Amino acid sequence: MKKILSAVAIVTITMASCDNMSGYFKSESSHNALDSTNSQMATVVSRDLSISPTNAYSDLFLDSAAMEQYIQQQKVSDTLARDLRNFYNTRNYQYAWFNTQGITEQGRNFWSLYESTIDDKHYKPDSLLDKRLDTLLAEDTLLIATTDSNYIKTELAITKEFIQYAKVNGNADWNHLVPIKKVDALQLADSLSNKIDTVQFANNRSYMLMREQLKHYSAIAKQGGWKPLTLDAKTIKKGTSSPGISNLKKRLLTSGDYSANDTTALFNDSLEVAIKSLQERYGYKPTGIITDTLITALNTPVEQRIQQLLINMNRMAWMPVPQRNQVIEVNIPSYMLYVYENNAKAFDMEVVVGKEGTNTMMFTGNLDQIVFNPSWNIPQSIVEAEILPAMQKDPNYLKKNNMEIINKNDSIPQIRQLPGKDNPLGKAKFLFPNSYEIYFHDSPSKSLFDKDKRAFSHGCIRLADANKMAQYLLKGQADWTPEKILQAMNSNKEQTVKLQKPVPVVINYYTAWVDDSGRLNFREDIYKHDMTTASRMFTNNTSSNLTPTTDTTKRV
Numbered sequence: 001m002k003k004i005l006s007a008v009a010i011v012t013i014t015m016a017s018c019d020n021m022s023g024y025f026k027s028e029s030s031h032n033a034l035d036s037t038n039s040q041m042a043t044v045v046s047r048d049l050s051i052s053p054t055n056a057y058s059d060l061f062l063d064s065a066a067m068e069q070y071i072q073q074q075k076v077s078d079t080l081a082r083d084l085r086n087f088y089n090t091r092n093y094q095y096a097w098f099n100t101q102g103i104t105e106q107g108r109n110f111w112s113l114y115e116s117t118i119d120d121k122h123y124k125p126d127s128l129l130d131k132r133l134d135t136l137l138a139e140d141t142l143l144i145a146t147t148d149s150n151y152i153k154t155e156l157a158i159t160k161e162f163i164q165y166a167k168v169n170g171n172a173d174w175n176h177l178v179p180i181k182k183v184d185a186l187q188l189a190d191s192l193s194n195k196i197d198t199v200q201f202a203n204n205r206s207y208m209l210m211r212e213q214l215k216h217y218s219a220i221a222k223q224g225g226w227k228p229l230t231l232d233a234k235t236i237k238k239g240t241s242s243p244g245i246s247n248l249k250k251r252l253l254t255s256g257d258y259s260a261n262d263t264t265a266l267f268n269d270s271l272e273v274a275i276k277s278l279q280e281r282y283g284y285k286p287t288g289i290i291t292d293t294l295i296t297a298l299n300t301p302v303e304q305r306i307q308q309l310l311i312n313m314n315r316m317a318w319m320p321v322p323q324r325n326q327v328i329e330v331n332i333p334s335y336m337l338y339v340y341e342n343n344a345k346a347f348d349m350e351v352v353v354g355k356e357g358t359n360t361m362m363f364t365g366n367l368d369q370i371v372f373n374p375s376w377n378i379p380q381s382i383v384e385a386e387i388l389p390a391m392q393k394d395p396n397y398l399k400k401n402n403m404e405i406i407n408k409n410d411s412i413p414q415i416r417q418l419p420g421k422d423n424p425l426g427k428a429k430f431l432f433p434n435s436y437e438i439y440f441h442d443s444p445s446k447s448l449f450d451k452d453k454r455a456f457s458h459g460c461i462r463l464a465d466a467n468k469m470a471q472y473l474l475k476g477q478a479d480w481t482p483e484k485i486l487q488a489m490n491s492n493k494e495q496t497v498k499l500q501k502p503v504p505v506v507i508n509y510y511t512a513w514v515d516d517s518g519r520l521n522f523r524e525d526i527y528k529h530d531m532t533t534a535s536r537m538f539t540n541n542t543s544s545n546l547t548p549t550t551d552t553t554k555r556v
Contacts, residue, residue, distance in 0.1 A: 044082060044089070050181075051092035057179040057536050058104065060095040060146055062088060062155070070156045083163045084156070096178050097158045098151060100144050103136060105533060106178050109318040110162060111137070112364060129157045134435050177317055182539045185307045189218040192313070207316040209514035214309045216256065217302055225302040226254045229295050236290045238272055241265040248290075251298060252278070281521045283334060284452055297522070303540065305512075308522070311533050312512040319508075327504045328367065330461060332360050333511045333523035335454040337440075337463065339472065345516060346472070350449045351440075352462035359527050360459050362509045365432035366502040367440075370470055372488040372495045373419035374429045374441070378403075382458060383415050419492050427489040428466045430473070432505045442466035455526050461507075473499060 053059060067088060071081045087096070097107035111133055132154055144151050193215045201207055220226070229251055231244040246265045252258030257278055260270035275294070276286040282297050324340035331338075332353050339346045354360040378387060390397045398404060398415070402422060407414040417423050426442025436459070443462040448454055463469055467489060474480040477500055488495055511523045511530050525531055534541045 045086040047089040048092050048180075051094060055181045055539070056092070056094045057181055058095045058099040060099055060144065062093040062095065062146075062152065064088070064093055066149075066152050067093070067156060070153060074160075076160070080160065080163060084159060087159055087163065091180050094180065095155050096162075097155055098144055099536070102144065105315070105529065106318075107158065108137070108362065109177075109315075110158070112318075126157060126161060129154070129161065133158075137435060177314060179537055182537060182541075184540055185303065185310060185538045186218065186221060186540075188310060189214050189221075189306050192310075193218060201317065204316060204319070206319070206513060207313055209518070210309060210313045210316060210512070213514060213520045214306065214313070217306050217309060220254060221302045221306060226251050228299045231290065231295055233290045233292045233295055236267060238267045238288070240267050245271070248298075255302075277519070281515075281519050283521070283523050305522070307534050307538055307541070308512045308530060311530050311537070312510050314533075315508070315510065316513075319506075327506060330505070330507045331513070331523075332362070332507065332509045333526055334521070337461070347468070349468065350454065350464040352443065352448050352454045352456050353526075354457050354459040355455045356527055358458045360457070360461060360507065361436045361438060362507055363434055363436065363438075364504065364506045365434050367430055367432040367473070367505050368499050368502040369431045370473060370497045370499070371429045371431065372470075372497070373427055373492055374423070374425045375419060375494055376417040376423055376425050377406075378415045378417060379437070379458065380409075380412055380414075384412050387415055388412070419494055426462075426466060428470055430463075430466075430469060432502075438507075440466075440469065453524070453526075473503065476500065 053061070067084065070076075071084065076084065088094075097104055097110070103111075136154070192211060201211075227247075229244070229247060231248060236242065236245060236248075242265055245267050246263050249258055249260075249263045249271060252274055253263070258271070258274045260274075262268070262270060272288040275290060276288045278298075279286045279288075279294065282294065284291075284294065324343045326342075327340050329338045329340065330336070330351060330353075335351055335353060336348055337351045338348045387397075387403075394400070401417065402420045403415055403417045405413045406416055421444060424441075424443065424445075426444055429439050429441035431439050438460050440461050440463050443466075445462075446464075448456055448462075449464040467486070470485050470489070471482055474485060474497065477497075480497065488497075509527070509529055511525050513521055515521055
């Protein structure tokens with residue numbers, strides 16, 4: 001069962017009317033006002049009519065009568081019914097967990113928390129809702145209508161669980177992570193920068209490091225930001241001089257990316273060092289050579305970088321405080337996997353993730369088994385789109401590609417590819433059960449790992465060094481020596497090995513984060529998740545000229 005990005009705790013839902021920042025993070029004075037309301041738990045909150053389809057985070061709205069009908073049908077207690085009304089009154093009956101394109105990012109975040117309660121708090125969730133959400137999250141695409149009664153019931157059922165979970169876990173400062181309406185990004189940045197830290201945020205190192213960067217970039221914005229560079233990268237080389245080089249140094253000084261006290265027109269050693277560091281932080285090979293791609297990245301307005309920081313801070317705030325005693329983390333936009341042990345990075349490796357349209361999903365799980373020389377059960381979507389057309393062109397296609405039909409299911413057969421050198425799963429796959437059917441696996445296409453951008457798969461995550469991963473995971477199992485592992489990988493026989501101790505896996509989507517060396521990193525928004533969120537969240541959205549895409553795709 002999948003666990004999408006999760007939080008530590010959720011705030012009690014009943015709250016007073018919202019201030020201007022209520023769509024995302026509330027101001028400290030607003031929180032103080034809410035404390036007394038939460039303690040009373042008795043007042044019905046007035047409906048916030050300032051929220052409309054033009055400024056709301058979601059483009060779906062409930063009919064209050066539908067909620068009253070739900071309350072009656074479910075025989076909801078008076079207290080819970082009041083909490084439900086208060087929750088939606090503050091939103092003017094705007095959906096919290098869905099929009100017309102599917103489940104929101106925050107809906108996915110809460111669902112991970114919801115599922116984790118079974119293990120963490122011995123809290124038994126609604127099994128029917130559990131099944132319903134599993135089905136929805138596994139859908140390739142979702143188009144939701146306001147009048148669809150199934151989605152209305154699901155929306156309200158999630159909120160009911162949200163409220164009940166909040167009460168079980170006590171008050172915590174998390175409700176503001178469910179956006180209500182569009183806000184000004186710079187005002188939000190100021191609000192966060194001046195916010196008194198709660199325990200959840202203070203202990204979230206990733207979030208707190210990002211907040212310091214937010215303060216820095218906000219200060220730059222208040223000073224007018226930076227001017228776009230007009231360099232011709234082909235003419236800029238080490239040892240040359242030009243006015244453009246002086247402008248580049250000034251730009252890097254403004255953002256804190258150039259430590260030398262030098263704004264001369266000469267491309268010197270200090271600038272080369274700064275360029276290499278910058279390239280590493282942007283995910284490029286550190287050549288020290290200025291390229292048009294790097295100039296484009298540097299010309300991203302500071303306001304857009306602030307929005308990027310805010311969006312990624314929201315993702316981090318939902319996350320539990322990382323327990324790095326042993327965990328495998330994958331960050332999709334950086335195309336990297338990191339293994340942590342005893343609170344230190346043990347190793348990392350390049351990965352290939354899903355291409356746009358067959359996205360790798362964000363979730364958590366527990367890696368509990370390895371399959372050496374796996375057969376590939378080809379997903380129905382790939383069979384339909386790729387295999388069947390190939391079979392029509394060549395009747396011997398299956399035999400030539402070491403494939404076989406294992407079941408004829410209506411018009412689309414179930415097909416698998418047997419172990420072998422051409423099997424795209426390579427010599428091993430690593431399973432952490434989830435409804436997306438996503439897993440780690442080896443790959444015969446090693447050349448892809450040399451590329452800066454590595455979004456090529458159908459959704460699963462390909463490892464640059466599957467042998468290293470297998471050796472690491474089985475190092476504590478005495479019956480699996482390094483020699484035996486190599487022998488199993490080269491045997492061409494399928495074999496499953498259960499791990500004695502499952503290892504947590506976290507798959508993130510961070511396009512901005514502070515690394516272990518304290519450096520702020522940026523990456524391309526490969527699935528357009530940031531762009532989609534920004535278009536819904538900010539009044540001054542700097543990406544408004546781009547068309548958002550959904551984040552509900554699922555492939556294997």
